[in-house]
Amino acid sequence: AVNLHEFRFVRRSALIVGNERLGLEPDVLQLLDQVIEIPVYGLPLSYNVASATDMALYEYCRQFPRG
8 A cells, every 4th residue: 555645646536445444355455556545643543434535535636736
């Protein structure tokens, strides 16, 4: 997996979000071109799925601003 802060999105990306504790099933992971992880400092060991999605979407929008 690539750290979200180092990942370069392609303009047309699909975001597949995993379970906040278990991630994605191995058979789903095999279908993906790239896997991103969001570093977590301290406890809990993961972000909830809504927060993680927000962070990934923010980073995508930061890389491809409108206009």
